[in-house]
Amino acid sequence: MFVALRDLQHARGRFVLMSVVIVLITFLVTFLASLTAGLARESTSAVTDLPADHIAFSMPAEDDAPEFTASRVEADQWDAWADVEGVESADPLGVATTRAETDGTTASVTALGVDEGTNLVPGSDGEGDDGEAGDVEPGTVVLTPEAAGALDAQTGDIVTLGGTALTVAATVEADQSFSHTPVVWTSLDDWQDIGARGSATAGGGADPVATVVALTTTDDADLAAADDALGTTTVTTSDARSAVSSFAGENTSLTTMQAFLLVISALVVGAFFTVWTISRSGDIAVLKALGGSTGYLLRDALGQAAVLLVGGVAVGTGLSVAAATLLPDAVPVVVTTATTLVPAAGLILLGLVGAGVSVARITRIDPHAALAAR
Amino acid sequence: MDLHLEHITLVYPDGDSTLTAVDDVDLTVPAGTTTALLGPSGAGKSSLLAVAAGLTQPSRGTVTIGADVVFTPDTSVADSTRVRLERIGMVFQSPQLLGSLTALEQLELHAHLRGKRPASVRERGMELLDAVGVADHAHKRPAQLSGGQRQRVAIARALVGRPEVLLVDEPTSALDHERGTQVVELITGLAREMAAATLLVSHDASTLATVDATVRMLDARLEESAPLAAVRPA
Ligand SMILES: Nc1ncnc2c1ncn2[C@@H]1O[C@H](COP(=O)(O)OP(=O)(O)O)[C@@H](O)[C@H]1O
Numbered sequence A: 001m002f003v004a005l006r007d008l009q010h011a012r013g014r015f016v017l018m019s020v021v022i023v024l025i026t027f028l029v030t031f032l033a034s035l036t037a038g039l040a041r042e043s044t045s046a047v048t049d050l051p052a053d054h055i056a057f058s059m060p061a062e063d064d065a066p067e068f069t070a071s072r073v074e075a076d077q078w079d080a081w082a083d084v085e086g087v088e089s090a091d092p093l094g095v096a097t098t099r100a101e102t103d104g105t106t107a108s109v110t111a112l113g114v115d116e117g118t119n120l121v122p123g124s125d126g127e128g129d130d131g132e133a134g135d136v137e138p139g140t141v142v143l144t145p146e147a148a149g150a151l152d153a154q155t156g157d158i159v160t161l162g163g164t165a166l167t168v169a170a171t172v173e174a175d176q177s178f179s180h181t182p183v184v185w186t187s188l189d190d191w192q193d194i195g196a197r198g199s200a201t202a203g204g205g206a207d208p209v210a211t212v213v214a215l216t217t218t219d220d221a222d223l224a225a226a227d228d229a230l231g232t233t234t235v236t237t238s239d240a241r242s243a244v245s246s247f248a249g250e251n252t253s254l255t256t257m258q259a260f261l262l263v264i265s266a267l268v269v270g271a272f273f274t275v276w277t278i279s280r281s282g283d284i285a286v287l288k289a290l291g292g293s294t295g296y297l298l299r300d301a302l303g304q305a306a307v308l309l310v311g312g313v314a315v316g317t318g319l320s321v322a323a324a325t326l327l328p329d330a331v332p333v334v335v336t337t338a339t340t341l342v343p344a345a346g347l348i349l350l351g352l353v354g355a356g357v358s359v360a361r362i363t364r365i366d367p368h369a370a371l372a373a374r
Numbered sequence B: 001m002d003l004h005l006e007h008i009t010l011v012y013p014d015g016d017s018t019l020t021a022v023d024d025v026d027l028t029v030p031a032g033t034t035t036a037l038l039g040p041s042g043a044g045k046s047s048l049l050a051v052a053a054g055l056t057q058p059s060r061g062t063v064t065i066g067a068d069v070v071f072t073p074d075t076s077v078a079d080s081t082r083v084r085l086e087r088i089g090m091v092f093q094s095p096q097l098l099g100s101l102t103a104l105e106q107l108e109l110h111a112h113l114r115g116k117r118p119a120s121v122r123e124r125g126m127e128l129l130d131a132v133g134v135a136d137h138a139h140k141r142p143a144q145l146s147g148g149q150r151q152r153v154a155i156a157r158a159l160v161g162r163p164e165v166l167l168v169d170e171p172t173s174a175l176d177h178e179r180g181t182q183v184v185e186l187i188t189g190l191a192r193e194m195a196a197a198t199l200l201v202s203h204d205a206s207t208l209a210t211v212d213a214t215v216r217m218l219d220a221r222l223e224e225s226a227p228l229a230a231v232r233p234a
């Protein structure tokens, strides 16, 4: 890159301008990715953090896509699931977003109704022995720190959930939320009383109901057959995120924005290197006339693009990580490899494709042109 | 090594018809000597030089350096490029220096293109810049040099690879008579010193006092070589 590096330095102004554009686009893409991940966590962490690998939904119509707001499972369903071969545990889980009140404070929370003795609540090993923070008993509620903060409630306080007064049994260290509301845990009985959906009464019978069944399975479980037999729709815990309506909407629009930004950055880089290559076509003709091979000149130009892209993307990614750490906690950003290095690698790759298409015109430049006066 | 052009014909496509820019030219330039190629504008001088340099394939004929046939109508672009890199030095009508490189780097570039460390020719580069009289400007970029200085750097660049053949296209067109004469003298001197077969295109016979032979081109054909006295100004 004898000439390319010297050109970078010589035409500093132009390249700095282009670098700034790359830095800004990278910042936007990686920050957006971190924000997408953060919003996704706020929408779905109550689901993804479940100690379960699959979730069984029971939708009003068989063909409906699984959705937490519409799913309703009954006791015979989760009992039957527990008996399916390869299913190690099948726990009912009620999910309902409702209003929570304490003296003077009101907040929106998602109440997760669980069977007594289950391990679905963080801080409980599911053995049913007393005294663990995550053990939920009738008449009590377990809070996440966020819910405790929002309600200004401590252990022993009374929290009214959808009209049912419950005593705070504990606050467990778990950052879980659902559809942007903090999570609280109650017993399945209380959850039905809370009646966020009026499930128990609407059902008319004494049969306990829940929203979904959280399954822990082994590889030999035939989930599809069990679904057919039990009238459920089972998806992986990760796929169950799409059943949270707030996640589905946010994720699609934010991911589309990122995809557009990636394409835009490739086009911008391509446009820049098109103009740049045209402006130096005289130099390229001279280099060819002096004996520079086309392959060498292409490598030189692509190397230059790589320097620009790697530099700009590195700075942009660094900025976005720095911004994420400096931002107040209220902004939900999650910085991981997937939100920084993966989009950064995508930007570099697509940028190189854009640059590659642009500098390909080097192959068509005629060294004969060097003989012309200029 | 001598340069032989044998039966060179170059035909350009020209709309629906064709244009014969070089028509069956035979020319030999012995090693260490300079032959001036004269003729009016449009005679085909640059076209002949382009064929001699492998910048374009001849429609017919061959270019030979020493005993090696280097360019024929079938020579590939990659092969022509390699021959140019290893055996031919070129000076263009305008200096054609690269804007981001210093004078010395223009010379080091040649080593880089040949896969050698640029620093390996630094010493020779400085000697050459000294020989053409711009050693003091070795670390300046083209924008900081005068037209004449740039042309001198271009001459040094053409010679840094110890080429067997030196091809020069109208080096004096941008210079006044006195400087033009000096530049031609510089080229002929260096060509002799480095035993390069040199073909120098010019339309200004008055600057050619130091060349070894002169040929004249008219309408794509070479006229019989004229004795030098005939082209010198009275
Ligand atoms: N690349 C080209 N394509 C088509 N015609 C050309 C090209 N280069 C030169 N010509 C034509 O070939 C003839 C000889 O041109 P040239 O070799 O440049 O002459 P000179 O250098 O003697 O002035 C001219 O008629 C010119 O228009």
Ligand SMILES: [Mg+2]
Pocket (backbone or CB within 6 Å): B045, B046, B047
């Ligand atoms: Mg010409």
